[in-house]
Amino acid sequence: MKILDDEKDKLLDHEYDGIRELDNHMPTWWLWLFYFTIGWGFLYLLYYEFTDVGPDQHEQYEMEMAAAAEKYGTSSEGPGGDIAAISWSFETDQESIANGKEIYMSTNNLCFTCHGNAGEGLVGPNLTDEFWIHGCSADELATSISNGFMDKGMMPYGSNAPISDDDMTDLISYVASIQGTSPANPKAVDETRAVECTIE
Numbered sequence: 001m002k003i004l005d006d007e008k009d010k011l012l013d014h015e016y017d018g019i020r021e022l023d024n025h026m027p028t029w030w031l032w033l034f035y036f037t038i039g040w041g042f043l044y045l046l047y048y049e050f051t052d053v054g055p056d057q058h059e060q061y062e063m064e065m066a067a068a069a070e071k072y073g074t075s076s077e078g079p080g081g082d083i084a085a086i087s088w089s090f091e092t093d094q095e096s097i098a099n100g101k102e103i104y105m106s107t108n109n110l111c112f113t114c115h116g117n118a119g120e121g122l123v124g125p126n127l128t129d130e131f132w133i134h135g136c137s138a139d140e141l142a143t144s145i146s147n148g149f150m151d152k153g154m155m156p157y158g159s160n161a162p163i164s165d166d167d168m169t170d171l172i173s174y175v176a177s178i179q180g181t182s183p184a185n186p187k188a189v190d191e192t193r194a195v196e197c198t199i200e
């Protein structure tokens with residue numbers, strides 16, 4: 001190994017398999033970066049642990065959730081929501097039903113892809129006939145939509161794509177409004193599971 005003159009006094013006295021080490025100083029910029037991270041960490045600790053100057057993570061989360069609730073409306077669905085705490089009912093005014101239809105046909109929710117453009121049924125059951133597998137009361141419809149049927153391919157909208165309570169009311173109202181319409185190509189009733197049920 002060739003050792004340069006100015007390296008002689010920096011050479012450390014250990015050697016492993018012919019590899020030796022020089023006792024070089026760390027670059028100044030690197031050291032400053034190191035001191036800076038220590039200072040930063042100290043200030044961080046003071047700011048978040050010992051003072052109450054700004055919001056911590058949990059407070060930020062609460063603030064963002066509150067802002068979202070204001071923007072999108074509250075939902076009893078969604079993580080932590082309680083669909084059963086509400087007693088759902090159908091609206092009959094045109095505005096609600098039109099909004100419900102919009103939700104049904106939206107590319108966010110994709111109800112139409114499985115239940116058909118007119119509710120005639122495709123992968124999912126026909127929603128226009130008077131036979132229901134999971135019940136046809138307002139509460140049962142909201143529960144079906146909120147919990148979904150993962151084993152059959154319908155996702156739990158409650159935890160995956162929360163629909164606000166007002167929108168849920170409009171959506172089940174739309175489903176109620178198409179009961180008794182006779183769309184083309186209706187899907188056959190699953191006679192082993194569905195029972196007769198008429199939406200009042």
Ligand code: HEC
Binds near residue numbers: 144155175
């Ligand atoms: C990926 C396909 C798919 C999508 C998307 C889907 N569903 Fe379903 N849905 C199903 C299937 C399959 C069932 C039948 C579950 C069973 O057999 O138990 C079902 C069942 C239902 C039921 C209960 C029917 C009954 O007979 O009791 C309702 C109500 C319903 N869906 C409404 C909706 C609404 C509203 C949307 C949109 C927000 C939607 N579904 C989106 C596949 C889907």
